[in-house]
Each structure stands twice: as C-alpha cells, then as structure tokens.
Amino acid sequence: MTISYKWLSEYLPNEIDPQELSKILTSIGLEVESLEKFESIKGGLHGVVTGSVLEVSQHPNADKLKLTKVDIGSGSPLKIVCGAANVVAGQKVLVATVGSTIYPTNGQPITIKAAKIRGEESEGMICAEDEIGLGTSHEGVLVLPQEVPVGTKAADYFKPYTDYIFEIGLTPNRMDAMSHLGVARDVCAYLTHHNKQEVKPKSPFVNSFKADSHSLQIAVTIENKEACKRYSGVTISAVTVKESPKWLQDKLLAIGQRPINNIVDITNFILHETGQPLHAFDAAAIKGGTIVVKNLAQNSPFTTLDQKERKLDETDLMICNAEEGMCIAGVFGGAESGVKADTKNIFLESAWFNPITIRKTSFRHGLRTEAAARFEKGVDISNVVNVLKRAALLVKQVAGGEISSDIVDVYPEPQDKTQVGIKYHYLKKLSGKNYHPDAIKRILTSLGFEIVKEGIDELWVLVPYSKPDISLPADLVEEILRIDGLDNVEITGSMTITPAVDENILKENLREKISGYLVGLGFNEIVTNSITNSKYYTEAELGGAAKMINSLSADLDVMRLSMVETGLETIAYNINRKNKDLLLFEFGKTYHSSGVGDYKEKEHLSLYITGSRQQDSWKSKQEAIDFFFAKGIAAGIVRVVGLDTPSLQKKDINGFSLALAKTVNGQQLLTVGEIDPNKLKAFDIKQPVFFIDFDWLLLLKLVSNENITYKEVSKFPAMQRDLAVVVDKTVTFEAVEDVVEKTKIPTLQNLQLFDVFESEKLGKDRKSLAVSFTFLDEEKTLTDKEVDEVMDRLILTFERELSAEIRR
Incomplete structure (x- = not known):
C-alpha cells in the first residue's frame, strides 16, 4: 500500500515529522517497509535559475555553437557556450549553474562544471525543457515570459511537487487501512490513546451537497x-x-x-x-x-x-x-x-x-x-x-x-452492525497486559466502535462497517494491542514454559544435515516457483498435470511435473549475469493429477550442477564439472545419511543424454543424469548441466529403517594392494565390483578405482583399470602371505569372469 505523507497530513490535526510518523505507523501494525522522497521533477531544479541573454555571437571554432553572455543576477554575466539554434539576445531562459546537477527526462544525471568547449570558456548551461526533466521537447532552449525576474530560482517559478512516500506492508485483513483516510483514522486513534485526549481525523466530507437541477434522471x-x-x-x-x-x-x-x-x-x-x-x-x-x-x-x-x-x-x-x-x-x-x-x-x-x-x-x-x-x-x-x-x-x-x-x-436490506463482546480477563490472558477499562474504551471508540453494554469484567461494542474482518473477541484484542503498541506489553521477570517434545523430527534433522553437507561443498540452496509454464512439457505429459484454472500469468499456468525446468530457469538467469559456475540444491515438490479432485504431490531433493569445479590459477588449471563429479556428490549424500553407496543402473530418461538410476522395491530412489543439449537449448544454456534427484520421502523411509551401530576402531593395521587389470573397453568398473563381491572375501574392506589407461600397446579395444584393495582382519594382524593368497584368488576370478589380463 502506497501512502503520500502530504496527502495523509491533510487529514491529521497536526503535522507530524515523516520519520516520527513512520514509527507510529509501524507501531500500530501498518509496517513501513520504505520511506522515500518523491519529486515530480527529479532533483527539484536545485541550482537552476532564470537568466537574461545579453549577447549572442558565433563560436569561432564551431559552426553549430554560439557564444552567449547571460545575466543571472549574481554580478558579472556568465559566459556560456550554447548549441541551441533558437537562442537570441533578449530572451529569458533557464540556466543550470556550475556545481548543480540536472536530471534529463531521458538519460543520466549531469553535473555542470566550468569547462572549455572548442577553446571557449563556458560557465553553465542554458537548458531545454527535456534537459532538466520539465518535458520531452529538445527543439531548443526553453524561453520564459519576459516578466520573469532575473535570478529567480527555477524551483520557485515552476514549484515542483515534493513529498515523502510510505510503502506500507498491509496484512490482507486490513481493508480499513487501504486508504489515506483509513490510515489517518488509525494514527488519530494512536494519538488519542497516548496523549489521553480525543484526536479526530479531519473529514473531507461536507454537507453542502445539493442537486443543481433534475434534468438528467437515471x-x-x-x-x-x-x-x-x-x-x-x-x-x-x-x-x-x-x-x-x-x-x-x-x-x-x-x-x-x-x-x-x-x-x-x-x-x-x-x-x-x-x-x-x-x-x-x-x-x-x-x-x-x-x-x-x-x-x-x-x-x-x-x-x-x-x-x-x-x-x-x-x-x-x-x-x-x-x-x-x-x-x-x-x-x-x-x-x-x-x-x-x-x-x-x-x-x-x-x-x-x-x-x-x-x-x-x-x-x-x-x-x-x-x-x-x-x-x-x-x-x-x-x-x-x-x-x-x-x-x-x-x-x-x-x-x-x-x-x-x-x-x-x-439499499434494499440495510445491514446491521456486528456486535462483539470482550472480557477483560480474556484480554489479559491473550495480550499479557492489564488494561484499565477507560484505556480500552478510549482505544475502541477512537477506532469507530460503539459501546452498547458495559459490565464489571466485560465490554460489548458494535463494529464499524469499515472493519468487516472483526467478528471475534480476539479481533478486539488485536485492535487494542496494536494501538497501544506491541512494544508496550510488559515482559515479566520470569517465564514458565513446558519444554516441547518434538515427534517425527527425522525429516527436519535429515534435511538440516544434508543441507549442511552440501553447503560445506560449496552448494547454494534455492527455492523455485512450483507454478511453471506448460510450454516446457509435451501434450502427453500435460495429460497428467495439475493445471491452474485462474492463472495470474500466461507463463505460470501449470503446477510443475518435474524439478528440472524451474532449476534450469535459475541457471539461465545466473548465466545471463556472468555467473556460470553453479552448485545448487533445492527441496521441492512436483504435482500430478489423474482427474479433477485427484491430485498428488511428490517431495524431492534436487541438485543442479554446471560450470567449473575450479578456475585457472598459478597452481592449477581450470577443471570442468563432469558426470562423475555429479555421481560422486549423489554417493556422498547417501553416505552422509548412513546408507550404503548405491549401485546405479543405466536408464533411458526423456530429456537426458545420459542417466543412471537406483530403484528400491520398484520405486526410483535416485537419478543422476546429464541434461540433453536440446532441452538446454530451450533455456538458451550452452554449457553442460548435471542433475541429481532423490525421492525425498523414500530416502527418509530407508534411513528410518536403518539401525545405527557402533564398531570399535580396529587395533590391527590394514594392508593395501594395487592391481592393474586389462579388460575389454565395454567392461565397467561396476562389473569389476560385482565380480569382487561374488568372491566373498571377508577381509576385503574397500576397493577403489584410481586410474584408467588406454593404449594401442594393450591391444585393440582394451583398457587398463588400476584398482586399490584394502584388507583388514579384526582378530589379528594379516601377513603378506595371507594377502598374497587373496590377491591370487582375485586374479584368477578376473581372468575367468572378465577375460582379464594382469599387467605385471
């Protein structure tokens, strides 16, 4: 709600300083979000005065410029170089003096300085109307009537309107304050209560209305x-x-x-x-x-x-x-x-x-x-x-x-006023403050309430028609509290509270834990609009969409079916502003419908990754984010919540050029993918974008089913062996992991791929996978012989299952 200070002041009995009025408005629930000065002519024409052109001659070094002498009433005339074709001696004009700042109708502000223009001194500027914000004409200098005195301030002549503008954050129920008169009524109620004498707003309504004739009856x-x-x-x-x-x-x-x-x-x-x-x-x-x-x-x-x-x-x-x-x-x-x-x-x-x-x-x-x-x-x-x-x-x-x-x-059926009662002990209970009955009555009557009945511990009032939101005793408490001021509620020396018992807090705790983990990795959390543009989806997809009946915009007409599109909007916005390296995550929902009244929500944790992991420096080269980085982030989240690293399967998903997924009991828990360039093109994104998506409720369910166990740190040392396995190019590291798992080696704690090497020397369509194995026995120290036996067993398995060769 926008309120003019000058306009509002017309209804107040006494003028109040804008800053003080701002405090009063905020204290009575009309929160002032901003207070700014308004000028109908920006800059208020400060430093611009009227002058009389005494002489005009041709500039010796420029055909389109003229030398003028202008009297502005300050002593000796000013020398001003002017480019206007219509300037002639004897005119009354506007002069922007040295040091003043003018604000053109179109363009940036200009601060006037003494200068030499083509070798001739210029001590100001003769102005056209658009050059000082008075209009749009730039046909020549603005010529004033001859009777205007020399040296008159332009602000005194044109009298630009200045004001202070309040931006008030109105709550939806405050229709009574959606006008200058309504706000004035609240301010007067505040003054009445705090000054303890009646203050009424000045009414704009008069009793002088009468018809001049009856010539046009409707x-x-x-x-x-x-x-x-x-x-x-x-x-x-x-x-x-x-x-x-x-x-x-x-x-x-x-x-x-x-x-x-x-x-x-x-x-x-x-x-x-x-x-x-x-x-x-x-x-x-x-x-x-x-x-x-x-x-x-x-x-x-x-x-x-x-x-x-x-x-x-x-x-x-x-x-x-x-x-x-x-x-x-x-x-x-x-x-x-x-x-x-x-x-x-x-x-x-x-x-x-x-x-x-x-x-x-x-x-x-x-x-x-x-x-x-x-x-x-x-x-x-x-x-x-x-x-x-x-x-x-x-x-x-x-x-x-x-x-x-x-x-x-x-007015066929005149409306009766709503009657509401309030008990004083209820007011004390809800507000935390003891109010004297006189103070209560003073506040309510100043707001337009009519007292119809009083008791020892109660008061009944008729609600003014201007406050249609008031129907309950609690509404009256709110009115009393805000006019008195929330800051005036006393805080007792001690407080008695019952500790809250949180139930089912796993969801919030897990969200906080994951958020902290991602922020620590350099991610930023975003919140995007659940309402999006239907053009992002095919007709087939829109068949299951929850569509907006009364959309506020043609671009926001459907509830999102996927988290991808709104995230890409955010990425495009950032890239367009030269912010190309992005690590973003969001907790959000998608929406689906199988018919009117049948709507479903699905909660997601989604991550959007694009750009570079690090920039060029003297110490390291720029490193672009790739699919494996995204996969590693997904695995890290799973480990952080206490689950085992998931085994991902390749899957064809519309809109992705490459995607891996993890399915649990027929439900898709996790998707890691690179978004198809054709989809990125629709958002004008020219760099790869990787997307990670978790079914949030399924992830919570899996975590809640896991028992937390503690295992004592082993007293015995671990042993490590490295092995380079030459396999066919089509063999994935996942296949290596599967073979190792089938071997069932109890002392094997971990295996990790640390190098991939390809060369013609290895053979056509062959590659070398360098794998590190970590072994540990919880009962004793392993010997080299025991570890060597296990490694031999693994080698034989690789040769048999993967047709592998061992690089010696």
Whole structure:
C-alpha cells in the first residue's frame, strides 16, 4: 500500500515529522517497509535559475555553437557556450549553474562544471525543457515570459511537487487501512490513546451537497441483491473532459498513479482517499435511462476497456443498461460506456459488491484491478453515499457542469452492525497486559466502535462497517494491542514454559544435515516457483498435470511435473549475469493429477550442477564439472545419511543424454543424469548441466529403517594392494565390483578405482583399470602371505569372469 505523507497530513490535526510518523505507523501494525522522497521533477531544479541573454555571437571554432553572455543576477554575466539554434539576445531562459546537477527526462544525471568547449570558456548551461526533466521537447532552449525576474530560482517559478512516500506492508485483513483516510483514522486513534485526549481525523466530507437541477434522471434496479447490497448514483451534466489540475495530478503521480483525465482521475483520487471504488459512465451509453445490476447468460461476449472481448460466466455480476452490459461490476469497465474526450454527461456509481463474487470474477478473467482489490476485502457499506457526494462535488470543481439529479440510493436490506463482546480477563490472558477499562474504551471508540453494554469484567461494542474482518473477541484484542503498541506489553521477570517434545523430527534433522553437507561443498540452496509454464512439457505429459484454472500469468499456468525446468530457469538467469559456475540444491515438490479432485504431490531433493569445479590459477588449471563429479556428490549424500553407496543402473530418461538410476522395491530412489543439449537449448544454456534427484520421502523411509551401530576402531593395521587389470573397453568398473563381491572375501574392506589407461600397446579395444584393495582382519594382524593368497584368488576370478589380463 502506497501512502503520500502530504496527502495523509491533510487529514491529521497536526503535522507530524515523516520519520516520527513512520514509527507510529509501524507501531500500530501498518509496517513501513520504505520511506522515500518523491519529486515530480527529479532533483527539484536545485541550482537552476532564470537568466537574461545579453549577447549572442558565433563560436569561432564551431559552426553549430554560439557564444552567449547571460545575466543571472549574481554580478558579472556568465559566459556560456550554447548549441541551441533558437537562442537570441533578449530572451529569458533557464540556466543550470556550475556545481548543480540536472536530471534529463531521458538519460543520466549531469553535473555542470566550468569547462572549455572548442577553446571557449563556458560557465553553465542554458537548458531545454527535456534537459532538466520539465518535458520531452529538445527543439531548443526553453524561453520564459519576459516578466520573469532575473535570478529567480527555477524551483520557485515552476514549484515542483515534493513529498515523502510510505510503502506500507498491509496484512490482507486490513481493508480499513487501504486508504489515506483509513490510515489517518488509525494514527488519530494512536494519538488519542497516548496523549489521553480525543484526536479526530479531519473529514473531507461536507454537507453542502445539493442537486443543481433534475434534468438528467437515471433509474437504478438491483436484480441480484445478494451480490449487490447497495448501489448509489448521481448524474452530472455539461462536464468538460480535459487534463486534471496540477494538484490532482501531483497527488496521483506521487503514489504511482498515471493521470488520465479529470473525471477518471477524480475516481482514482477518491479510491485512494477513502478506500471506496467509484466508476464513471458516459450517460449517453446508458440506454433507456436505466441502470440494472444483474447477471448475464453464460458465455455472453463483453468487450472491456482494454478492447479485449471476454466470455462472461453466469456468476459474473454486471452493470447493465436497458439493453446490454456496460461494466463488470467492481472489476473493470466496458469499452463503450467509459468516459471519453467528447463525453458531456456522466453517471457516477458508488456501490457495495459481495467480496466473494468480486474475487471470483477478478481471478476468472485475470483482472486484478485496484477496485477489485478493495471490493474483495469488503468496503464500508455505510459510506457509499457520503463518498459519492464528495466525488460529485469534486467533479463539478475540476470539470465544471452541474449536478443534474438527486442521489439515487438503492439499499434494499440495510445491514446491521456486528456486535462483539470482550472480557477483560480474556484480554489479559491473550495480550499479557492489564488494561484499565477507560484505556480500552478510549482505544475502541477512537477506532469507530460503539459501546452498547458495559459490565464489571466485560465490554460489548458494535463494529464499524469499515472493519468487516472483526467478528471475534480476539479481533478486539488485536485492535487494542496494536494501538497501544506491541512494544508496550510488559515482559515479566520470569517465564514458565513446558519444554516441547518434538515427534517425527527425522525429516527436519535429515534435511538440516544434508543441507549442511552440501553447503560445506560449496552448494547454494534455492527455492523455485512450483507454478511453471506448460510450454516446457509435451501434450502427453500435460495429460497428467495439475493445471491452474485462474492463472495470474500466461507463463505460470501449470503446477510443475518435474524439478528440472524451474532449476534450469535459475541457471539461465545466473548465466545471463556472468555467473556460470553453479552448485545448487533445492527441496521441492512436483504435482500430478489423474482427474479433477485427484491430485498428488511428490517431495524431492534436487541438485543442479554446471560450470567449473575450479578456475585457472598459478597452481592449477581450470577443471570442468563432469558426470562423475555429479555421481560422486549423489554417493556422498547417501553416505552422509548412513546408507550404503548405491549401485546405479543405466536408464533411458526423456530429456537426458545420459542417466543412471537406483530403484528400491520398484520405486526410483535416485537419478543422476546429464541434461540433453536440446532441452538446454530451450533455456538458451550452452554449457553442460548435471542433475541429481532423490525421492525425498523414500530416502527418509530407508534411513528410518536403518539401525545405527557402533564398531570399535580396529587395533590391527590394514594392508593395501594395487592391481592393474586389462579388460575389454565395454567392461565397467561396476562389473569389476560385482565380480569382487561374488568372491566373498571377508577381509576385503574397500576397493577403489584410481586410474584408467588406454593404449594401442594393450591391444585393440582394451583398457587398463588400476584398482586399490584394502584388507583388514579384526582378530589379528594379516601377513603378506595371507594377502598374497587373496590377491591370487582375485586374479584368477578376473581372468575367468572378465577375460582379464594382469599387467605385471
């Protein structure tokens, strides 16, 4: 929520310093996320003054430059080299003096310095309007009226608007604070409580409203009374649609709103002032002189203001005339009924629409408008007419014309206020603080609550219509706490707590352990969006996808089927910013559906690896990450959680040029693969990417089934032997491991491949695998003879099973 300091101050009884106001807002639950200065003209024209051109002559060394002398009222005239064709003696111009910084409409800021230009001194700059941010014209220097005094500060002449802008992090329930007036009400409640004297916001509403004539009457009928409980309107005739006055444009620009025309700008102004959305219709488009609030048939076509034709749902509430729809109620206007440059008569609408109806319509059509954001939280139904009167008078002020009808207010079933009670001991229990009953009443009444009943230990109040979220005693506790200030809750000298007993904490502990291990290896954890783009998947894959019904974006329309694509988006983002060496991991979910209402989630631990393990240095050469590095990381994770190193099998997986997998009881536990270059091309990635994926819940299950055992460190030394085995090129090290395992040697503790050698001297299609064997007997020291016998046995097995030759 964006709030203007100057605008907000108009409703406060006394001006409060922006920094102090920021503290107050944060203390009452309207957390100020940022406070920044706003300038309608960046730099505020500081250092720019008016001057009179005394002389103009041709630059001796440049055909397109001129030498000028300019009087800025500071003593001797300034010598300024100027390139504008329209500069002549006698003009009043704007001069940026030496030391000032100007901010062009397009381009970087420029600090003015004394300089020599083609050999001639220049002591400033005569400015065009785009060079100081006043406009877009660069046709020549900006010429001022002759009556402007020399030496006048440009800031005093143009009076640029300056302000401070608060960015407030509103919680979703605080519809009452989605306006400047609502925020002012909270600030005044704070001042009332802490100063112990009543402070009320200045009301913008006046009692001077009256119709000038009754020349343009529009009737209103509500057919869907559940979706629209109150609808008010008024006509204003003979308006002039034009640019808004400066004060109105300044206010809107300060909070990031683009001025459109005086009529539309007033509706936007009122929305941000009061929180009540309005809509202005061209009265000529209201056929039959009737407004009908109703629903249209399913799939009825309707063209909105953005010139898009939309198919309506039968539950979309519409504002219609006697013949057709004109506006999607509370969400977006129609192309034909909106205010145009030639509009002469308008009908102003102010209404209360059902929040649920508006929210569904807004999401259904992807129209997230300012109006919808407020209606879907519930606007103040009691303020509908007051706001309409305020808007009508403002329209008359800025657009002329006359109010040509009385207020039409259709309110079939007036709403009763919600009644809520609170017991003082409950307040103490929930807040941790004893409040005096007078303080409680002062806070609540200053927020607009009405006291209807008091007791020794309780208070009953009527909730203001502006706070539709309040229905429980706990809601009142929240209101009291935030106005008093959470920092004002006393902390007792001692606290009594019951230690928590965590159950089933293996999942979190294991996640923490793996995360620590990976971070220690140089990995960074990422969190990517579970909602992704359907274009990443084939039609066959999308058959099992969980698709978004009301997607916020065309690029985010399906729940991800795989962890690969969102990880590749992150890699592409980093590579595009010259960060090419990436070790990333993520705990995330994929989603699948076999029909409406049948959805499944699967949890993953996924790793993405690309780039180089180390960069070039004086000590070592650059080393690129390869498939074996990724495989080693996967094996390391398995060992860290206490499982045996998995035996991986080659598997064909769509999207991978090479993949290995480990399956446990028919479920795929682990996948290690190199992503196919064709898939990488879709993300504009030109370097290899390796992917590791664990079925997280299956991994947890396997770990939970493992018993932790401790074995005493052996008192006897281990012995090591190396063996070079020449085998066919098609033989893998896994085959060597399988042969050794079948041999069942109890003293063999470990074997490790430490070299692979290929040469024509070994024979055609042959290679040498150098393997290290480690032997240990827990009962005694092994002798060389015993180890040699085991090695001989292994050699015979290799020769028999693998047709191997032993390199001597």
